[in-house]
Amino acid sequence: MKGKGNNEAPVGVPTSDQKEMSTESKPQTANIKLKLEDLNWDHSFVRELPGDPLNDVVSREVLHACYSKVSPSAEVENPQLVAWSESVAEILDLDPKEKEQVQVSKTSTPKTLLFTLLSAVQYGLPPSDQNEMSTESKPETANIKLKLEDLNWDHSFVRELPADPLNDVVSREVLHACYSRVSPSAEVENPQLVAWSESVAEILDLDPKEFERPDFPLLFSGASPLKGGLSYAQCYGGHQFGVWADQLGDGRAITLGEIINSKSQRWELQLKGAGKTPYSRFADGLAVLRSSIREFLCSEAMHSLGIPTTRALCLVMTGKLVSRDMFYDGNPKDEPGAIVCRVAQSFLRFGSFQIHAKRGKEDLDIVRTLADYTIKHHFPHIENMSKSDGLSFSTGEGNSDVVDLTSNKYAAWLVEVAERTAFLIARWQGVGFTHGVLNTDNMSVLGLTIDYGPFGFLDAFDPSFTPNTTDIPGRRYCFAEQPDIGSWNIGQFALALSTAQLIDKKELNYAMERYGSKFMDEYQGIMTKKLGLPRYNKELIGELLNNMAVDKVDYTNFFRLLSNIKADSDVPDEKLLVPLKAALLDIGRERKEAWTSWVKRYRSELSASGVLDEERKASMNSVNPKYILRNYLCQSAIDMAEQGDFEEVRRLLKVMEKPYDEQPGMEKYARLPPAWAYRPVTNSNMSIFGEFGIFKRIQELAVKITNQSSIVEMTVARRCGGNGGCWVSGDGCSRCFVGLTIGDDVAWLVEVAERTAFLIARWQGVGFTHGVLNTDNMSVLGLTIDYGPFGFLDAFDPSFTPNTTDIPGRRYCFAEQPDIGSWNIGQFALALSTAQLIDKKELNYAMERYGTKFMDEYQGIMTKKLALPRYNKELIGELLNNMAVDKVDYTNFFRLLSNIRSDSDVPDEKLLVPLKAALLDIGRERKEAWTSWVKRYRSELSASGVPDEERKASMNSVNPKYILRNYLCQSAIDMAEQGDFEEVRRLLKVMEKPYDEQPGMEKYARLPPAWAYRPVSKKANNLCLAAPPGTTPSQPNIRNSKVW
Template sequence: MKFNIKDTFTKELPADPILENFRRPVHACFSYVSPKKTAYPVLVHASRVLAKELGITEEDLQSEPFLQVFSGNELVPNTTPYAMCYGGHQFGNWAGQLGDGRAINLFEMEHQNKHWALQLKGAGETPYSRNADGLAVLRSSIREYLCSEAMFHLNVPTTRALSLCETGDKVLRDILYTGHPEYENGAVVCRVAPSFIRFGNFEILMARDDNATLKKLTDYTIKHFFPHITSGSKERYIQFFQEVTDRTLEMLIHWQRVGFVHGVMNTDNMSILGLTIDYGPYGWLEGYDEGWTPNTTDNRDKRYRYGNQIHIGLWNLYRLASSLMPLIGEVAPLEAILDGYRDAYEQQYLKMMKSKIGLYAEDTGDIVLIRTLEENLHLTETDMTIFFRNLSNIDKQTPDNANFLSTVMDAFYLPEELTDSVRETWNNWFVAYVARLLREDLTNLERRKRMNKVNPKYVLRNYMAQLAIEAAEKGDYSLVEELYQLLLDPYGEQNEAEKWFAKRPDWARNKIGCSMLSCSS
């Protein structure tokens, strides 16, 4: 097992001069720290798709060196693991220094002209662990592992996951912060991305008035991840912020498209590359509800609810803009970019929603049609994934008095709530929708194929992940493999997997891990 090591972060940015691993304020970009050795590591699963992208063979995946390196027990020769220093705004409040409290970057590498950073999550204490132990548990690790790869195959910008190992250690966690912690199985996930730099890496330097290091970090980021930006000093930082803004918005539009809710959109959880990062109490909309959040910590204010994610993205970008101000020296160009975010969102959201319902030509009535649809989806609990997937089966030649609801009936959790009034409201929308489809120059089959490329049939519903967790905690990893295979092709029909194209079962409605999730992992 060989890697083409190409470390840049540690070679080009300031290091913490203190090598001892204890909690402290760190005035540098990173601290050297090694993973904690694990007791009895076992490989739960490895992503063969990602392994191939990294040049890791099937034989490597089955080898003892792979298990030892990616469980944290051994280091790849000539590598120096490290944890990043960053700050962040958490739930709207400045939290000061945060950093990689339980993530340790193993090394950077290149393969086939692509640059990757490999990081272990749950690998032990770092100078940024604060009062925590730096470890992770199996349940949250399964969720992160499966979701990282699921999002990639949904075509959502994301960090990836190479492997998941049980450590053989027990980890004490209070899953819902009730004051009654219990021991759980420990685990380690290997996360992979071009870089794990976050908004918070820039925020902490601005907060400390360390403009020299802020410039070094920004120049480093542009050099390695935005190399096409070649303009002069101030202009390049403005262009850099524009591109981060564009990438962030693109990611969030994808979240809305597939019904993904991150749950903890703190600025330290925002990738500078516009990648979905830090899979904690996330969830997919089951019943369509713009006010839903999967995070119990956010239950009161619902700051990170589905319908607010786009606005939180903008709020976070304002924090990044403030952090770059020392390099730019004027507010106007940053404000122009942030104002442009709002306009771009309106346009991109409309285009995305039109694609979900199979509309492509320009039509001034589409905004009203979509807004009415979103209102109707709240009339009774309606499964988002099933509704939009089955909507592609509507025949645009259907007469106005047809039973349109029969096409999407499987999406309704409580069909008995479809009163005459609700049915009439829906029927009026379907009549308008079919009339609009007739103005599209596509056959039903052509439209269905295009809609089914943006409306997934399979997503990682929380109850599915919970089933895999409960089996794995008993030593059965087969369901992790089954879901991994399923999520490799979320837009395909996969007739043999039809059981997963179903609404959340009643037993999962109020079950911990299915409807109630916390940051405890």
């Protein structure tokens, strides 16, 4: 289900984070390492649910209870610690030394970082000053207004950094260079100036009258060169959704050059959508009006909100059409093309440094060169540090634990980047902004918001909100996770500096700690100001956010209205909520009581502060905006602009320039979104912050299942293809459930169904078979649970079951797992139905969502495993058939498949060479079948246009090299039973990095020895992946569910 009452956070996040996702977490502080005696226990299950009145272990039927209290009673004699997981210890805040039972000395709390030099650092300035403040600023001069021809260009980036020796735009890997020289190449036809920012023109000393020039649209579409400019595209890499994507670069952005204004501030001008570069890969380098309007408006809106950001000088429509598949449904359409001129002191990203660190060898020198350049031009105060500045900080008890930032400018720079990033993300959280694509290539080293793609502001408060539809399965980049992702990204940036030997481990750790401390300081300060409190009150703010999540309260409008609460007057309880009436819509009696209770506590805090109501109201209104760039406002402006009317874009820009002012006559821009624009609110078990291990979550924001009166208004908006292809009107279609309004209970059921579908699709992707998929082994959180007779596929056999008791019927075999998941969800739904929590239609809807979610995930996984541009049922089906016929090793085959190249001429007799280690002992006829398949596969790869090395890296990130094969387990078991536990521990280490090459560990990726092979069932081609009739083996047959 896509956004309909589901919170898929735990199942979509990387495995390292999955088990850390708690539905009931508490505030986390910086890098805690506890003794076992100091663990923070909280027994909510026992406290809140009915228990067995008997306290014995006699086998019996336990009635009317959810648990029985028992104590461990296994007899032991000289027990030994066999193995341990340090990553799990980290989740629990447990000091790894506890495994050795060594006393841990508590370190002193590190001092707060006080840069006496950094009075001009962006993150410490008032909002109105942040974006104009340059790290190279000098005394202000008279108000200069220049023509475009008189701008003061200074191309330091091109002058001081290594360049790509080639001057073409052929997509390729650019080595040992920071940029490629390119020129704008987008085609234009009577280009038009859509909108412009006079405040950005003022930064550049540009006369606003220049916008009226007839040739202005030509100059800023790149059709005519700017006098003095020197254009180029940057080279950088990045982690995308947590996976290293290698070279990315400016694929459609071309920098025109750098300008130094009259204040000696350096500003880069960049055209986004100006044509192809060597980094465009298979894209056209162009941009459409729709996305360009969004970036232009949001850049300027964020600046006005006081949030560090890149800026936008102007937006030009090219007059040409660009083909785009807006909904990624295989139906591209022509849209108006456009180019936005972005402005920033620098567009350097974390990925600008990562790419060279990842390449190693001579590129490590480029990391240092680029760091020196960045510090020189954008952090000059760091160059001027001295011992007298007092920038030495203790991270422990001994002299060896002192971090002296004055002795290493790179460490001082890293700390500042970390703190700027923390400041930025805290400001995002304050206004409800969600970036949507926080890859490391979208992170600015200056701490700016950069690359406005599928961003969004919160409407109804939902911590798990993500505006990025491709992020919905795991919600890695959702609102609540942004602080954690910022930390993760800083870690990757720090690792790049460490790889280049610019910082050491304790400096890296100190920077990570500073990120956490800075974020918490800023966030707590922001929330304190938003409520007009004299000091931070965790309980009061936590309860407020919980209430807002439960009642789906509009984030922006609520905080704006909150300033109307008065502390200095007697108000009867029934009138307390009147000032908030416009935000607290349709809440029942029980919820009114909860809100009234909160408001009374809040008024008590206000009264104790002694601040006058009017003074507090003015202060709160200065940090709680009335106007934000809501998605529906953008869309309305886009719709008009695509018809040639740009006035709404310009009007919206003017409104967003003063977000904190009342602006009489503009009230419509502060209204709640219309019904068609509302994003569905998930039944979120996520809180404001995730659990990366830097700080605890501020407050649990779990929306608990209450009773039937608590209704989540959600209308299913999915075309079913039946009954005339309905969308969202009418009385409801029997196939797509249009018009179905569902309560919390069924929203939860739907989420459990989708989590389960996601889980089983992931099992199928890596060849995992659980073996005992009884309903008592199915987790409502969508986790793999109860590891009994599990197994991974060796030779591909759809009917494989690791459970010998299951062999006669193979109910729980690999191929049947999707069907069994559906059946189990049906039994769970039946339990809710019996308790009258859901009705039949809701039950059927949840079953339908299971099937759809499974197919979506499974097809996506198989597409990624083969690195295809889109799902190809016939090609994947034929592959799986071939694998089953020839008993091909599932894991090794897919790993080897990445060695197939599309960019070279290979004779037919050599096509199978890359797969030789997997295709063992196949005859001539089977070789012909495989050759035929590989030729079709290479054709698909060639058509995709993705370079072989890029595709190989992508495939190796989803096709593991190492899996926990049964024979590896058995070997470790045999040694452990003789008292040697080293193989268990070694196997754990190998399995912690299943996608990495791990030199020296190749024996753990070998095919099983002869004694370990399981016989392949003769039923293999008659089951599941090669059925049902008329379909290909790639189509799982969920034949027992109502979906199929």
